[in-house]
Amino acid sequence: MNDVEELLTDSLRGRAAGDVDAAGLLAGATSRGRVYRRRRRLWTGTAVFAAVLLVTAGAVTVTGGLGDGSFAPGGASTSELPRVTGEPGASSDPSRVGTDPNMVHFAAPKLTATARHYRWTSGDGYEQLEIGLGEQDLVHASIGRDMALLDEVSTRGDYGVVIREEPVPGLQLRVQANRDDRARQVLAALRLDLAQRIMLPFQLGEVPADARAVHASVGFLDGTFVDGGVTLERGATDRMQVHAERARDDATGSVHGANHSAGGRPAFRYPDGTEVALLGLPQLLVNARIGQVDRQGFDLADVDLVLGQMNLAADVDSVASWPYPLLG
Numbered sequence: 001m002n003d004v005e006e007l008l009t010d011s012l013r014g015r016a017a018g019d020v021d022a023a024g025l026l027a028g029a030t031s032r033g034r035v036y037r038r039r040r041r042l043w044t045g046t047a048v049f050a051a052v053l054l055v056t057a058g059a060v061t062v063t064g065g066l067g068d069g070s071f072a073p074g075g076a077s078t079s080e081l082p083r084v085t086g087e088p089g090a091s092s093d094p095s096r097v098g099t100d101p102n103m104v105h106f107a108a109p110k111l112t113a114t115a116r117h118y119r120w121t122s123g124d125g126y127e128q129l130e131i132g133l134g135e136q137d138l139v140h141a142s143i144g145r146d147m148a149l150l151d152e153v154s155t156r157g158d159y160g161v162v163i164r165e166e167p168v169p170g171l172q173l174r175v176q177a178n179r180d181d182r183a184r185q186v187l188a189a190l191r192l193d194l195a196q197r198i199m200l201p202f203q204l205g206e207v208p209a210d211a212r213a214v215h216a217s218v219g220f221l222d223g224t225f226v227d228g229g230v231t232l233e234r235g236a237t238d239r240m241q242v243h244a245e246r247a248r249d250d251a252t253g254s255v256h257g258a259n260h261s262a263g264g265r266p267a268f269r270y271p272d273g274t275e276v277a278l279l280g281l282p283q284l285l286v287n288a289r290i291g292q293v294d295r296q297g298f299d300l301a302d303v304d305l306v307l308g309q310m311n312l313a314a315d316v317d318s319v320a321s322w323p324y325p326l327l328g
Contacts (some may be wrong), residue, residue, distance in 0.1 A: 079220035079319060080112070081120065084195040090127075090143050091192035094171035098125040098144050101216035101230065102325045106143055107194040111186065117226070119219035122198050125149050130219075131186065139177040139186045150174040163187060200228045201284060201313035202244055203323035208302040210234050213326055225316055230326050232306075238297025242306060245285045246316060255280040263308010269300075276303050283316040 081104075090097050090105040097105050104120050104127040111131055112118055118131040126144035133139060142150045147164060150172055161183045163175045171192070177183035198216045207213075211234045218228035229243035258279050260269035266279045277287040288307050290298045313322045 079223045079225070080109075081107075081196040081199060081218075081319065083107075084197055087195035089191070089193040089195050090171055091168045094145055094168065097171065098123060098127055101198060101213045103195055103197055104129075105192075105195045106141075107191040107196050108141070108186065108189050109191065111189045117219070117221040119217060120196070120198060121215070121217040123153065123215045126153055128153070129186075129190075133182055133185065137178055137182045139175065139182050141186050141190060142174045143192070144172055145170060147172040147174065167192060197324060198326070199319055199322045199324055200230070200244060200326065201225060201316045201322050202242075202286065203311040203326060203328045204230065204232075204242065204306055204309070205311050205328045206305055206309035207232055207327060208234065208298060208305060211238070211240070211298075211302075216326055225319075232298075234297060239291060240298045240302065240306065241289045242310075243287055243289070247283060247285045262304045265308055267307065273300065276300070276307060278307055278310075281312065284312070286310070286312075 084103050087103060088096065088105070093105075101122045104122050106127065106129070108129055108131070111133070115131050115133060118129065121128040121130070125146060126142055126149055128140060128142040130138065130140050140154060142153065144150050151174070154174070154176060160176060160178045161180045163173075163183050165173045165187075167173050173187075173190075173192075175183045175187050177186065198218055200216070200218055204213075211232045213230050214233045215231035216229070219226045225246050227243065227245040229241060232240040232242065255266035258266035258268060260267040260276060262276055262278060268277045268279055270276070274291065275287055275289040277285065286307070288303045290303060311323050311328060315321045
């Protein structure tokens with residue numbers, strides 16, 4: 001559940017009947033200072049398959065996720081990431097792994113074609129696939145040039161089964177799962193000779209001076225985009241996280257309760273001043289977050305620039321229609 005939905009859920013729990021004004025509840029909840037955060041672990045590669053807030057007939061139900069049958073996309077969709085023509089896979093050139101957040105240098109088409117949920121991540125010095133092969137079988141496959149880094153970016157420590165290999169000189173591979181057979185299933189299915197684009201249903205049309213993208217992630221559930229984002233950095237301390245999350249159509253579209261304008265777009269500025277969320281977008285919840293005020297580096301003007309100049313996909317359900325590259 002995202003920050004906006006958490007606010008709505010908290011307010012709605014006390015309302016068992018009557019019409020629901022989601023945007024009004026959002027404004028009311030935040031004005032009372034009841035701002036709740038659940039810091040997403042997207043940026044370290046952990047899956048975030050958000051719960052969906054259902055508001056029907058005045059009642060509230062928080063369901064397990066977009067793939068539980070409570071949500072139906074608005075048309076045919078595919079979550080297959082496009083191949084990068086002319087870009088070598090990890091086995092051909094390990095030095096390119098983890099150098100460009102616009103792509104990953106491996107694939108697993110046999111697994112992603114049937115898996116219920118999975119996430120691709122391209123970080124600084126590593127790339128990762130997180131994939132669910134069963135009710136509780138979450139498998140992480142990571143590649144890079146430094147095994148110590150792969151161990152560090154793993155969010156599960158040494159829990160379960162960990163397989164470490166060097167498939168070609170200079171390329172480290174780490175697979176982790178609850179069960180040995182699942183780990184080896186993923187290991188056997190990896191294609192280290194392919195490169196894929198990391199794509200999102202938005203593109204950063206303009207970023208602050210000297211800022212660069214260092215991390216990107218995109219997750220799918222039942223063939224539908226769930227969430228993803230880009231991390232911008234400038235120097236050693238400045239960091240901004242730009243995140244988009246698939247939302248039910250009845251959870252978006254209203255600009256009532258807006259208290260801010262991000263480059264002319266209606267937005268909600270959180271009371272602590274470190275996060276701004278766009279309002280009125282169909283199908284998406286989009287926000288940008290910077291650090292604590294005394295350490296953030298980037299400021300509100302930078303956030304407004306990024307959100308105000310963002311290019312949005314015409315069809316969230318069609319990866320092929322998404323803008324590319326991540327920074328326009």
